[in-house]
Amino acid sequence: MRTTKDRVRHALGFELIGLLIFAPLASLVFGYQLFDMGLMALVGSIIATLWNYVYNLLFDHALLRLRGDVRKTTPIRIAHALLFEGGLLLLFMPMIAWHLGITLWEAFVMDIAMASFYLVYAYLYNLAYDRVFPIPPTMRAPATGQG
Template identity: 35%
Template sequence: MGKIERVFHSVTFEVLALIMSITGLVIFTQHDISALSETMIVIASMAMFWNYSFNYVFDLYVKGEKTKRSLLIRIVHVFLFEAGLLFFTIPVMAFILDLSFWDAFIMDLGVTIFITIYAFIFNLSYDHLRVFIIKSRMTKRQVASIL
């Protein structure tokens, strides 16, 4: 995947995640859409920064080829990443939406569970669609070169 496609992938992922998260929160909470939008944009920005920072530090401590990491290491990685993100985002959510820490925790946990499932489905779908498009383009090129 080249740089332009990586940017496309990331932007598409974040925009759809924001739209669906905000929509879900509007449906399941009593909060104003503008406050929820502000909250989710701030949290998405924090998540991007945390992703870079956490993975940099994690890789300093967990050496070796990333493709050789065990299932246990991958589970620990996800758990630590999400726990750290919740640690930073719960106070922000509580402040912006004027919630108790408990209510912010429950809301943020719901968003975290949704985003985890969404990320799995999005990336699986993207990978399969990408292969389909690449094969389709190759077929068209092969047909064009024959004609």
């Protein structure tokens, strides 16, 4: 397991680097000013962080009520991820449309592009982070000897 300090470094690094990459790229792809794309990315980041907390709290309570357990099977993990992204889309899409003065369909396309970017970015960021800041051997689970 990682320490609290390491988790904070990970989260802040993820958000900062993501904003520095996404805003100029989105500005280029969608043709909006860098400020507008940066603001949308920053607001999206804040909304995603708050939604993550609320959503996971609600999801765990629902699991506890329905199953008596918060452990997730693979199908539950897939549903968890899809419902999270769907909720985030519903929360963020109207804001994009309003701020940029575009239709909900255009905001939907932009939101899907943003989610796609962050999906790939999250994979690459976490891969790089784990190589730059490996988990110390003392923080790993002990080997069970079962093969």
